[in-house]
Amino acid sequence: MDNITSFSPALAVLASLVGAIMILVFRKQPNIREGVSLAAGISKFLIIATMIPAVMEGRLIELRLWDVLPGLPIMFRVDAFGLLFGLIASFLWIFTTLYSIGYMRTQKEHAQTRYFFCFAIALSSTIGVAFSANLFTLFIFYEILTISTYPLVVHIETPEAMRAGRKYLLYLLTAGVFFLFSILAVYHYTGTTDFAFGGILEGKGIPENMLKLLFVTFMIGSAKAAFMPLHSWLPSAMIAPTPVSALLHAVAVVKVGVFTATRIILYVFGIDVMKETGLALAMAYVAAFTIIVASLFALTHDNLKKRLAYSTISQLSYIILGVVMLTPSGITGGMLHILNHAFMKITLFFCAGAIIVAAGKEKISEMNGIGKQMPLTMLAFTLGALGMAGTPATAGFVSKWFLLIGSVEIGQIPLLLVLLASTFLNVAYFFPVIINAFFKRPDKELSYREAPLFMLIPLILTGIFSIILGILPDEPLAMVRIAVANLMGGK
Amino acid sequence: MIEHFPVLIIAVGLLGAFFTPIIGLIRKELCSPWASLITLLQFLISIFLLYQVLAAGNISYWLGGWQPPWGIEYAIDILNAFVLVLVAGVCFSVSIYAKKSLGFEVPGKELPLYTLYILLSTGMLGIVVTGDIFNLYVFLEIGSLAAYALIAVGDRQSLMASFNYMIMGTISASFILLGIGYLYVMTGTLNMADLSERLPELYGRPVILVALALLVVGLSIKTALFPLHTWLPDAYTHAPSAVSAMLAGTFTKVGIYALIRVMFTVISPEYVIETVPVMNILSWVAAAGIVAGSVLAIAQYDIKRMLAYSSVSQIGYIILGVSMANKLAMTGGILHILSHSLMKVGLFMVAGAIIYRTGIRNIYQLKGMGKKMPFTMAAFVIGALSMIGIPPTIGFASKFYLAWGALEAENWVFVAVILLSSLLTAVYFWRIFENVYFGVHEHEEIKKDEVPLSMLLPILIFAAITLLLGLFASLPIGVIEHWVTGVLP
């Protein structure tokens, strides 16, 4: 079917950019400022949502803006995969904005304007990445995302935060450099950076060693996906305010990394090249290694946000693993996990933040009896944790199911075992939190109660969503299936 | 009238410089607007010239109607016109900024300052516009002398800095003069076009090799190519901020222009690339300069000094691009002339603005500046990000082409140097970001205290152009590629 030309993708990116500027303008009136933020989030989501019907018909929405460099235009192309990611990010931004309002006000944080401003920019670039039609456009937004999230990471401005921020930059800017190199090389060899369903590197006469080198640099470039050994920025970045960890370091930034890696693997290298060079399997084992080792590290961390961070690292590699399986089921599982993990992990982070705000606790070992004081929060946490463990009737199960099928389809029983072992470890590191919260008696009488409603409502809703997605996965599944069908192209 | 524009751009400058003292005697305050007016005229003329070159091809103007081999020819092709616009534009913008900045840093010296300012501008434009190699030397001396003097009016240590610069500059000038002399002796002509026709027969003669070495070393000093950059940090640090800004944006670039002109049009590309490995050596030196300049910049805590070392590094980029001598790299190099000018002028102007408001030069004392001078610092951020090469800024565009060129040359070391050194750049700029924006919230409320509009406006305009040209980098690239394809095989 024909592609549609529409300004919607650009509008979606602009919505939060305009929002960002308005936030600066209204920096003196917190209520208007945050209202703007919320309005930007909602309008962004609505704009993106208008694209659903066309994409669900299997059409692509295109917009070619102008050539930044000769032959390298800023260009958007919305396909099912990008749209899915865009929908997730923008939808969750609405909740995160509400949550942020609660969090920032209760904590009486400084520099709230900067916070909301950077948040809006980060969201803009996330959507930009989601809708990019070529590597070049993607890279621009990718870099903007790095820069715009830095102030959020170092928000509390303690020496420790500054150190974490430096580490963040060190990893991500270095990644950017490698990414740039890879793009250059792709452009150099193929004369295009446009994503294509079959990949663009096939049949270009590129030596196999060069392909392998390119793949390595590309993967270093997608360090935002936080697979090992390029993961250590993520736990450090947990020093950021919790809403940031929740949306950016569980959904936007890391998912941009994963999204980018997926785009590269499937739309730049293409299934055939990945298979023939054996890169897919190698990457699968990198991901598998990450899944296991990150889970093991999660076991050792007493700080809840750190534990969540390692869990994120592990779960992100699920997505990569699914994608490099290169079978319809594997890819479906991987793409779906972007969605499912987003809802579950954001719930968990929201809970962690609510606990910080209400109880002032960050360590799991200090959370004894918290379930009695904050039952709803901990209930949502339990839902999230169940989802992470991939228990049936949660979102996590749906994606895990497809991943498992994928691993069997490619005949890699070790990968199957890795996925299963990870589930096991997920239970092992999440349930102690729940046990502490509900079944350990606190040392002294606890006086705090649930976090403010602004925080409580989003976390309950996302928690419920992560169950609904597990029970009624058909809508997102349909979208992912379109993406996969495009990729497989009748194969 | 229109056909006299090539000479008019010089004549306006020389006359302007001549009349400055007179105007200054009438009213001292008029010097600054006068200088702005003159540079504006030069700017407008240069824009027109660029337009004409693009529209109608190269311009050849015979001074006094004398035919080239004997008379002086002003020959303008795309490269000239491009650099002309850049230089004149920077000179004009900085002249607006200079009014307050110079008035604050070196009060009461408007009269000599603006005279020299116009002379410097004219000297540089002359270098660019001329088609006669000796004439080039003459304008180089005019510009250099003006620059020595301008630097000397800075702070207490500026005299020493200026003296060092003068010695190095003079050595450079002598080398260049000697080189030109050898060429003249061998060919009997000073006209560039003529030279390029006659030289090929003489290739292989040791004299040419010596001339080449003299020119390369001489111009390396002028462009402050590592390791001959030693004059530059001191000079930029101690000169008045407006002068630093102007010099950083233009004078070294003009040196690079001269290098390109001499190496690729006077002497042929084949010769400097294939027969004698001039470019090969230059490229390795430049690569070393990129790294060394960045590392040295990291070591600095005086903001202007840091920017100066950063210039050393960035010049390395330009020369690396030029000396890799393939189309992409050359495009990148020339584009980087533009982008570095835009960024560095902006950054120096910000440094000047900070000094103007607070007198602080140490980057670790800049705490809270982000709240005190939000617009200025926002411009600084854009400039710095462009230096690092974050898209969508012009700095990214030029680095993209430079790295692409290195890839085309299949020189992996250069690819790595070009790309990874942006991380070093990030290191020294991020220290400033950290200090400017973070770590002050527990202190008392900081009042907004921006610089006057005449300073702020140029700063913002440079930042805006950095960003805009980054978004629409195809425009300058198209122009440059046009020239590069004509020159390189």
Next chain:
Amino acid sequence: MIDWVPPGIVLIAGAFLIPFLKGRAKRAYLLLLPVITFIDLFFMADGTGWAVPFMGYNLVFGQVDRLSMAFGYVFVIMAFIGMLYALHVKEDGQHFAAFLYAGSALGVVFSGDFLSLFVFWEIMAFSGVFLIWYSRDKASRDAGMRYLLVHVFGGLSLLAGIVIRLVNTGSLEFGSLAHGGLDSYLILLGFMVNAAVPPLHAWLSDAYPEATITGAVFLSAFTTKTAVYVLLRAFSGFEILIWFGAAMAVFGVAYALLQNDIRRLLAYEIISQVGYMIAGIGMGTMLSLNGVTAHAFTHILYKGLLFMGAGAVIYTAGKRKFTELGGLYRTMPLTLGLYMVGALSISAVPFFSGFVSKSMIVSASAHEHLAPVWLLLTLASAGTFLLVALRLPYFTFFGKDSGIKAKEPPVNMLLAMGFAAFLNILIGVYPAILYNILPFPVDYVPYTGEHIVWTVQILLFTALGFFLMRDKLMSQPAISLDIDWIYRKGSRAFMWFVEKPLSAAAQLPVRIFLRIADYLMWLGKNPTRAVSLYASTAIFRLLGRFPGMPPHASEKLLENAWKNYPGEPVKKSPVGDSVILVLILMAVYAIYYYIVT
């Protein structure tokens, strides 16, 4: 057909209403829910119903046949009894978990495909563990965690098998798997974990004694029996199971003998009793399968009763160990009496429920001429009587007086026990009630003369043995090692490995990287000075002093130089140096050009 709802769903969905009810209404509701479910059961028609599309598969929530109905009945009855027993508990969470647990067990029973089976399977594991955790002490938290992890392991094995099967055959249908192949072995492994087949049994004896008093009643009923149900469906006639089962029956009894904790003893007894069922499944004859179904049915009733009795003791006496209990018969005669009904049932005393079911399996082994199996099962039978009907009541209710002033438990507990006891006797006396709902037509007659005589012989002589050697059966305050030793000790070693060597190894590259970065930062502060420092240090090392300077002065100078680093960054580069540099470069260029051309 919406005239009936899968009973599991009724319980699970119904559980969500609990938090919204208060007081008497809540209690009524708690009892009403199983009753509604029971009524729902009667409306279920044979065949396949409630197929729900999910992810492109058809989930069958209602596969109804005689087998599933038999399990369905007893599960619902037990849910009712358990809830009655737990009626005094104030925490909604416990009731919620219990209903979820019982409901998911029902869900498994009526699942027609592997995916929905797995769904309920996992809900069962995750809700069951809460019944343990609600004890709220350290032992229960740890044991619960272990319980959960073992079940997750089992569930994963099941899932792996299901997925492999799906990929290989394209079908999710839940049917016989007794043909071998990786998928069926994995599924078997998953089932066997829940059935607590040694060596996968330790979770049961580890966790059940730590569960809440009421929770243990539920737990004893469902997990193992759903496993028996699925094994029955998928692996009947899978011969290896006979031997697993027989060994298991003896193993459970043997380990039960070592226990000091009354509920741990009963927990091991579950293993033993499930052993009969596993063996029966392995035999795969109509008689044995009927026997398995019947035994599962009665086992739920009498084991529930036993756990209720033990729970009542713990509830009122506050103690749970033989070494701490004794002489309670005076104050708790009702409890003792009801407990003994259960004990006699499990011992297969004629006219109690166990007799009519267990003998079917034992007879089946005889029919198949499996002599060793018969011997093992009978041995276990003797042991069971010894333990449950003799040792436990003897040391708890009689024996030395512990001086505990216990009284009878609350009336709801007694009612629950009474109801269970009634059913046990009813089935024992009128086995037809049970036989009518078994999956296959029954022509088995339990009450034959020889059968009764033999049973009585075994029981009486076992009792003789007990009375002769009862001093040897005195407990010590000790715990017995079991397979869980491997993971309890192993997990510690593993965590040590993760925390120490692995974390250190992971930190190493980061640390090296950071050290390099730090060094570069240091170097960056004043590179020229740093280089000269290195150079002068080298000179000092080589010569022992600086030229023209005594050694100690040189040393001091060097020391100061290092101390003063970075000092002022380079301010001036002397012009002279630059000039020399220029000349050198000039010469180098000229010479080099000359050489190259």
Next chain:
Amino acid sequence: MGSLKNRKVLKYLFYAGLVIAVLADFLMHREKIELPWDAVPGFNAMYGFFSTILLIIVLRAAGYVLLKREDYYD
């Protein structure tokens, strides 16, 4: 129930029961012989008794290895 006399009565009743159970076996008609010992009267009594003794003895022995202090895992 607690008195000594009652106990004694119970004991004798118990012994009587043992004897009756074994004797009854001799009179019992066997429908079919499925296992070798089905024909042996009193086999079940023997088996029950000895298996009990065996169980107790073996496990007392095993207890030395398998039983640990209650704080073994802490």
